[in-house]
Amino acid sequence: MPTRDERVEEFEVVIPSDTAAGQPVQDRIVQHLEALKYDDRDVFGVRLAIEEALVNAIKHGNRMDPNKTVRVFCRVNHQKIRIEVEDQGEGFVPSDVPDPTADENLERPCGRGIMLMRAFMTLIEYNAAGNRVVLEKHRSTETAG
Template identity: 50%
Template structure:
């Protein structure tokens, strides 16, 4: 289900299906290109989105087909905002071991939230931990005449 609002924001509700998550990422990537985001910015946003949506489906909803993921995003020329809510019990991001510590370097998971924080301007996990908001504020915005 997809709803588009007058201010340009889009709301999507998807089942706990990784392919559906992939489609949402593709739609957002297309919108970022239409708004002239640079390739490097798109790389980082795409990576953060991938981590967030896969987390919601896999760890939040535990792949339960009856549960949904609610996504609301807004792409503007100078910023990208997204809210992702799953129907799981939530988690405390402070309990995730720091992936940069020597003893955690060889852990095969636990880098998702770290990557989101690196590539996005702001990342907030809201209690009880099943709702995430992220934004990317662009440092350099093309002037109207520069848009190609």
């Protein structure tokens, strides 16, 4: 019989290439985190990272193509959350994205999503093709101090 700390929630959804369709997925993930009493700051970072990952998948990956979809997988337990976001685009090379904090790029209105995901997540990894990102956040209260 699993204890509360061993409880695992897992789901997978496929959404159309429409950023509005990402909001219910975010809400569902946030509800799981809140039910497991994750810290507000963890919840903030995870929601922000999912938003960025979904926008990248839909806009830059699938280029808003209505014939393409985005797969979202989520697994969350008491210790950590893992989210995979996979689009049907051609992929990209993350190291080709210019540093948005460089002086010459500071006033560019785009290019900050990956940086924010990196800052708020414990782990962020792309597959070799560059069309799937894995995000992991470990519960901060258990690693703090």
